[in-house]
Amino acid sequence: MQRRYLSLAAAIATTMTLTLTGCGSGSGSDDVTLKLIAADYGDSRANGSQHYWDELARAFEEKNPGIKVDVEVYSWTDVDKKVEDLVKDGHAPDLAQIGAYADYAAKGQLYSADQLLSIPTQADFTPSLAEAGEYKRVQYGMPFGASTRRLFYNKKLFSQAGITSPPASWDDIAHDAQLLKARGVKMPFALPLGPEETQAETMQWMLSGGGGYTDSIGKYTIDSPENVKAFKWLKDDLVGKGLTGVDPAKLNREDAFEGFADGEVGMLNGHPALMKQAAAKGIDYGTVELPGAHGKAKATMGVADWMMAFKQGGHRAQAGKFLDFVYSKKNVEKFSGEYGLLPVTSAASQAMLADDKYAKFHGFLKQLAGAEFYPANKTSWPLISKTVKAKMGAAVGPRGNPSGVLTDIQNTADTADSAAE
Missing domain, CATH: 3.40.190.10 (Periplasmic binding protein-like II)
Structure with a gap:
């Protein structure tokens, strides 16, 4: 009888040891x-x-x-x-x-x-x-x-230019940028379409014009009439009139943010991290929802x-x-x-x-x-993002062709999607 109890005790001890080891000590x-x-x-x-x-x-x-x-x-x-x-x-x-x-x-x-x-x-x-x-x-x-993204504006520069309220439409952006330019602001509207994060700035303008990279079922709509109109407006009414201060194709988002924090930018599209950067340099700023073609943008970019x-x-x-x-x-x-x-x-x-x-x-x-x-659920997205980075900056330059560039990217997207099916 005693031998049976000893055997049982040994078995229990062995089981406990294995259990503890399995759990990880x-x-x-x-x-x-x-x-x-x-x-x-x-x-x-x-x-x-x-x-x-x-x-x-x-x-x-x-x-x-x-x-x-x-x-x-x-x-x-x-x-x-x-x-x-x-x-x-x-x-x-x-x-x-x-x-x-x-x-x-x-x-x-x-x-x-x-x-x-x-x-x-x-x-x-x-x-x-x-x-x-x-x-x-x-x-x-x-x-x-x-x-998400909002439009940032420098309150001091706005006040010096006689602007009493932030822009609510594309026409307001162009009008305010003209006033800022007249006051000698280096970059009235910073438009970072350089290679760093062009896909983000591009999407913001697509959305503010009522377009986007894709439609409701996930099909690329890069060369949609809304997107073409948005970039034609940027080329003719903002960049073409000298309201961006520098060539957008050579301006990265990081440099645009730094320019805003240094008080050299009147307004730009930005994300929450810019608040800390601007505050650290003592910039008095405000933010509003992104302006659209005829009023508030249909959506913001996330x-x-x-x-x-x-x-x-x-x-x-x-x-x-x-x-x-x-x-x-x-x-x-x-x-x-x-x-x-x-x-x-x-x-x-x-x-x-x-x-x-x-x-x-x-x-x-x-x-x-x-x-x-972003259409990050599409395996073609990394290629499209890379293509946008390479081409969209030049599309709004003096010799740019927004419609041609967007169509070219659309063709790349269609080919990539077909290959993935």
């Missing part, structure tokens, strides 16, 4: 290290995203001793290529926070969001952002950091960056647990506030709207639900 053989490649949102080494992720990883690891998180942060210039190279070499990271997800989803390389996240976490994404993360109606891209989880490492459960932590209300709100971005979850958005500390973000945040996004 922090040093056991079943410990998992998640590899995350992320983009840098900081504007200096002191506030780079590496600090945010290191702190977040430490907090997660304290609560989950069997899971380590190794994060490498790269500049936006390098991060997408870094992930692309790792995937090609057969060493895909467990997680990547980059600019596009559709190509990886199309190749079956990603877990879907519902394979990773708890139901409350997935349901908390702002609906328009969750939809923008879908490939063939399945969400693979989890939004991470979002923004931008989201994407988190995705690769299947290769097989760490679905651990990656999902970490992502549930990443997308907690506290962590989303902290990241958004620190880097001048909009929250991607409803809970964090409501918290930001209820906090007067974020009052200047409220106008941007209220636009997010109805914003229109």
Whole structure:
């Protein structure tokens, strides 16, 4: 009888040992290290995203001793290529926070969001952002950091030029830019169509003219009459009259923002991060919804960056647990506030709207639900974005042909879409 009890005790002890080892004790053989490649949102080494992720990883690891998180942060210039190279070499990271997800989803390389996240976490994404993360109606891209666009204007320069209210239409923009030019403002309206972020400025003007990159069913409409009209107006009524100050094809968004912060730009389209940059230089500015051809634009542009989880490492459960932590209300709100971005979850958005500390973000945040996004769910989008960057700046120059350029890009898009089918 005693021998039977001893055998039972030994079996229980063995089972407990196996159970503890399987759960991971922090040093056991079943410990998992998640590899995350992320983009840098900081504007200096002191506030780079590496600090945010290191702190977040430490907090997660304290609560989950069997899971380590190794994060490498790269500049936006390098991060997408870094992930692309790792995937090609057969060493895909467990997680990547980059600019596009559709190509990886199309190749079956990603877990879907519902394979990773708890139901409350997935349901908390702002609906328009969750939809923008879908490939063939399945969400693979989890939004991470979002923004909308508004028109920024320098109140001091406006006052000196005798302008009493911000522009509400394209005619107002041209009229106010003429007054600013007469007062000697270096760049009355900054139009960054240089190679850095041309696809963003292009989309803003498409939307303000009633067009866009695609129609309601996702078909490219790059050479639509509305888009042609928008860029013909820019060429003839803004650039052609010397109201941009410099050649748009040579002006990058970063330089346009810096010019606004230095008091050399009267107005431009911008996102929330510009507020911090302008305030740091003492610029008294205002923001309004984007002006359209005949009044307020039909929609503003929304931008989201994407988190995705690769299947290769097989760490679905651990990656999902970490992502549930990443997308907690506290962590989303902290990241958004620190880097001048909009929250991607409803809970964090409501918290930001209820906090007067974020009052200047409220106008941007209220636009997010109805914003229109890049067609990032199309595998052809990276090529189209690259083509837009290469060609749209010259389209509004002295020898530019907006209709011809837009038609050329449309043909590229149609060919790319046909090849993808």
